[in-house]
Amino acid sequence: MSIISTSGLARTFDSRNGPVHAVRSVDLTIAAGEIVGLLGPNGAGKTTALRMLTTLLTPTGGAATVAGHDLAGDPAGVRAACGYVAQSGGVDPYLTVREELVTQGRLYRLSRADATARAARLARDLGLGELLDRKAVTLSGGQRRRLDIAMGLVHHPLVLFLDEPTTGLDPGSRTDLWDLVRGLRDDHGTTVVLTTHYLDEADALADRLIVIDRGVVVAEGTPAALRAEYAGSPAASLQDTFLAITGRAAAPADAAPLSVQGL
């Protein structure tokens, strides 16, 4: 049973330098309870794809069904079923961890009592138990990232979209998050779609990888199958596999700062 399916999903942005085809035509089928890793170089279209699937961005082409709800026809149904953790988070710096978690729970229509209990529980699970009454602005980068993740989990979503959830987390928190994600799937049957630039993470966590580049899906399969197909051997490194698929490294190999235009 597929819980996410898209056909020809596309999004073009208008920009001063002409149209930007962020996502060109993506056909995906994701089964309930799958953990899917979405890989691709910077600018490949990963975030754009997730923002479409979570109704934040209207597609300029194609269609999709998420958790049985048509993206265009029943966006509220899609929203109720999904959790989303944005690449750059989304908490008000001047509200407390508890306030933000409870508000988010209530926006997902939990009762006040349920939202309050859920906030405490999630804070504990994500190592924020001591910080419930701290303002978000006082949290460390990794603590804030864990709060972002908790915000996406408040309503026990059927489908969870995580956009680079572990960026900024220390190694221990990272593996804790992997355990959490596996637990969600094993105990609640949650379907998880996550993007990452850490290939070890994709390898360890994902049942299946989808590689997109320049807005199109260029490869998909289990990590082992991708290795065998693109790097010639199931024992090859995922790094080499990724390079063979996209012709580019997953993360910039040199640490030189990128110049960002148009900002």
Add this chain to the structure above:
Amino acid sequence: MLLHDIALIFGRYARQTLRSRFQMLFGTLMPLLYLLFFGPLLDDLPLGSAGDSWQVLIPGLLLQLALFGASFAGFSVIVEKSTGVMERMRVTPVSRLALLLGRVLRDALLFMFQAVLLVLAALVMGLRAPLPGILIGFVFVGLLTVALASLSYALAVKVATPQEFGPVINAVTMPAMLLSGLMLPMTLGPGWLDVVSRLTPLRYLVDAVRDAYVGSYATAHMLYGTLVAVVFAVVAVAVGSRVFHRAGA
């Protein structure tokens, strides 16, 4: 469901506002300065309208408070867009209309509260006006806030940066202030200015509240003022609602 969502969004922003006593009081500063340093100048001037100078000045200051306060309400949305708070709320099933109305309701109550403070100060300075008239004045402050805040939020959703937002708001609020006769009744001026002023919706609200402050409730000014205020608020909420529904398109 809509009411539940509005209450939720209202609660969030009201809590934020209550926490910032500074924000609650600061909005009254500019009108208070006018009250202190401009009001006395008018004491013995012939203003060409009924009532004493306070009954002419205070209605203008009340609407000025709403004009400048509510027009800049959208700044918070620009901040929330950059912190991701906006999208994180839009990703939930909460009603899009509630995302607008919850904020607008908070603004309306905030500026009505500030209006009460201003009127209390004015009473101390020497304002005398009938209670029903004063209450009508607060209702107009509320309606004007609903209208302007809705448009301000809509604009904030549309533009990318504060650098685009600020100038647009200034370009609207300054002429609106000058042409509506907020400071002095437009009837004092030359005919052409009076005509231009009649094209400014705010003019009708100012005239209506001035009538209310001298206890004339069944006047043409009151009728037009009420009509303009209600229609302006309804249209503005419709525009805002449309923009909030289509954000991300």
